[in-house]
Amino acid sequence: MAKDAPLDSQGVVRLFEQYVIPNYGRFPVALVRGEGSYVWDAEGNRYLDLFPGWGCGLLGHCPAPVVRAVQDQVARLIHVPNTWYTELQGRWAEALSKRSFGGQAFFCNSGTEANEAAIKLVRLHTPKNRYKIITFEGGFHGRTLGSTAATAQPKYHEGLGPLMAGFVYAPHGDLAAVEALIDDETAAIMIEPIQGEGGIRVPPEGFLQGLRRLADEHNLLLVFDEVQTGFGRTGDWFAYQHFGVTPDIMTLAKAVCGGLAGAAMLTTAQIAPSLRPGMHAATFGGNPIAASAGIAAIEMIERQGLLENARKISDVFRARLTEIQQECEIVREVRLVGLMIGIELAIAGAPIVKACLARRLLINCTHQTVIRLLPALNLTEEQAHEACDLLSEVLKEQASRGNGQS
Ligand SMILES: Cc1ncc(COP(=O)(O)O)c(C=O)c1O
Numbered sequence: 001m002a003k004d005a006p007l008d009s010q011g012v013v014r015l016f017e018q019y020v021i022p023n024y025g026r027f028p029v030a031l032v033r034g035e036g037s038y039v040w041d042a043e044g045n046r047y048l049d050l051f052p053g054w055g056c057g058l059l060g061h062c063p064a065p066v067v068r069a070v071q072d073q074v075a076r077l078i079h080v081p082n083t084w085y086t087e088l089q090g091r092w093a094e095a096l097s098k099r100s101f102g103g104q105a106f107f108c109n110s111g112t113e114a115n116e117a118a119i120k121l122v123r124l125h126t127p128k129n130r131y132k133i134i135t136f137e138g139g140f141h142g143r144t145l146g147s148t149a150a151t152a153q154p155k156y157h158e159g160l161g162p163l164m165a166g167f168v169y170a171p172h173g174d175l176a177a178v179e180a181l182i183d184d185e186t187a188a189i190m191i192e193p194i195q196g197e198g199g200i201r202v203p204p205e206g207f208l209q210g211l212r213r214l215a216d217e218h219n220l221l222l223v224f225d226e227v228q229t230g231f232g233r234t235g236d237w238f239a240y241q242h243f244g245v246t247p248d249i250m251t252l253a254k255a256v257c258g259g260l261a262g263a264a265m266l267t268t269a270q271i272a273p274s275l276r277p278g279m280h281a282a283t284f285g286g287n288p289i290a291a292s293a294g295i296a297a298i299e300m301i302e303r304q305g306l307l308e309n310a311r312k313i314s315d316v317f318r319a320r321l322t323e324i325q326q327e328c329e330i331v332r333e334v335r336l337v338g339l340m341i342g343i344e345l346a347i348a349g350a351p352i353v354k355a356c357l358a359r360r361l362l363i364n365c366t367h368q369t370v371i372r373l374l375p376a377l378n379l380t381e382e383q384a385h386e387a388c389d390l391l392s393e394v395l396k397e398q399a400s401r402g403n404g405q406s
Contacts, residue, residue: 006032009042027357034061037376037383039362047357050373050387051364055196055228058255059300060376066258069296070289079287088291095298096266099237101246104272106265107286111227111253112142114263117280118190118223118249119146121267125221125274126187133188133223134181136172138198138367141190141225150190153198173203175210182214188221188249189214193239196228199370200335200342208245215248221271223249227263228340231255232301232377235311235338242337258297262290306377310339313375313384317341320388328392330399341373342366347398355394361387 007015012030016022030042037060039049052061059066073088080086093105106117123131133150140156141147145164148156152169168186170178172195189211195201215222224247229239231252236242238250248271253263267275284290301307318336321343325331333344345352349365356363364372371391375384 006042012042029357036060037379045360047360047362048383048387048390049362050375050379051362052374052376053254053259054364055233055254055374057259058232058374058377059258059297059306060378061259063258063297063300063378065300065303066260066293066296069292070260073288073292077288079284079289081283082281082285086286086288086291088288088295089286092286092291092294093264095295096252096264099298100250100266101268103266103268105286106267106272106275106280106282107290108263108265108282109261109284109290110142110263111225111251112144112147113282114227114251114253114265115141115147115150115190115225116144117265117275117282118225118251119150120280121249121265121271121275122188122190122221122223124276124279125271130185130187131166132168132183132186133166133190134168134170134178134186135190136170136192136195138172138195138201139192139225140195140197141192142227172198172201173207175207175214178211179214182218182220186218186220188223190223190225192225192227192229193243193245194229194234194337194340196340196372197366199344199367200340200372202335202337203243208240208243212245221248223247223251225251227251227253228374229337231297232307232310233338233340233374235307235314237307239337256297257290257293258300260290260293262294301377304378309379310377313377313379313381314338314341316381316384317373317388320385320392324388324392324395328395328399330395339373339375339377339379341375343371343373345369345371345395352394352398355398356390359390359394361390361394363391 009030013028031039032042033040037049039047135150135152137152139152141150149164149167168181224240234242249267251265256262321334325334330346332346335342349371353365366372
């Protein structure tokens with residue numbers, strides 16, 4: 001087959017219009033190459049990316065140690081089923097266990113799958129009459145049907161019913177409401193330590209500790225969905241370490257393979273055997289490519305001191321964004337833990353995202369009014385300042401237009 005000349009962005013958009021199911025809202029730009037915190041489009045324009053890979057690009061685009069590990073592994077052994085052992089999968093599990101609470105791992109490919117595994121494990125580990133899981137308003141756990149039911153946001157349920165039974169929703173941050181929902185059928189509490197899609201909502205002081213206490217008192221499992229918060233995002237390996245509250249089950253995905261698809265559910269050695277043979281599986285889970293990328297990502301974070309860098313760059317963002325908030329009345333609140341950053345606006349965020357794109361700065365908006373930044377842990381101070389300069393310009397410009405204060 002003759003090789004066609006590469007398409008420009010418009011050509012790619014036309015291709016999608018004909019052949020790709022339109023279930024995503026997309027910007028009309030085709031991206032072709034990435035390196036660190038920069039990404040290039042088909043026209044050769046360079047963008048500073050503060051939302052690389054929707055949180056998966058924690059190490060920036062194409063991190064060299066991950067690229068090398070994958071290139072080496074892909075020529076050696078691409079995939080074997082989980083009826084065989086591979087040293088790589090064992091080493092990957094060991095590396096995650098040693099950096100977390102010392103348990104065991106089940107590997108899969110995406111955040112929603114890791115949460116499905118957690119939901120099954122909860123049901124398998126607790127007595128038959130206990131099946132309810134308490135989750136939180138504004139939370140997000142993924143798009144498969146179990147995770148969708150766990151996600152307490154009506155907009156994600158529309159047209160999908162009947163949903164899987166057994167989830168009860170509590171207001172975020174309200175410990176008394178959680179306690180009131182616990183009954184003889186409750187098996188677990190499941191929460192993102194910081195809500196990501198829900199607008200970078202940090203729990204009130206003592207809330208996660210309170211959930212741990214309730215779980216212990218009522219013999220429930222505590223599940224942390226660390227798909228977005230985990231793996232260094234907050235400046236600690238895992239957000240639970242930041243808050244000093246250890247879960248019984250933790251799910252990881254997004255960044256865990258340095259930008260490749262991969263996910264894990266971790267649990268204690270006491271709970272793990274409840275996911276007994278035959279009850280759960282993922283064909284590609286823990287495959288040699290994902291495992292080599294996962295190990296390389298961990299080594300890169302440690303060798304390059306990226307957790308420390310995340311904390312340093314977080315301080316730059318905190319200082320700059322606080323300044324911007326003082327200068328610009330449309331900024332209501334700045335919330336950040338490590339490099340998980342939310343800027344709550346008094347106006348809709350979509351025009352800000354669009355204006356930043358025109359200035360070649362990539363950001364995200366969630367919950368209509370929250371600008372979300374999930375920059376790479378190896379972002380430089382200069383890049384952080386450059387991004388804040390651009391963002392400040394755009395916010396002031398929109399504020400001066402009197403853009404729809406709410
Ligand atoms: C907290 C959380 N859980 C689960 C998911 C779902 O992950 P995936 O899209 O990999 O299935 C996401 C995705 O954004 C997430 O932020």
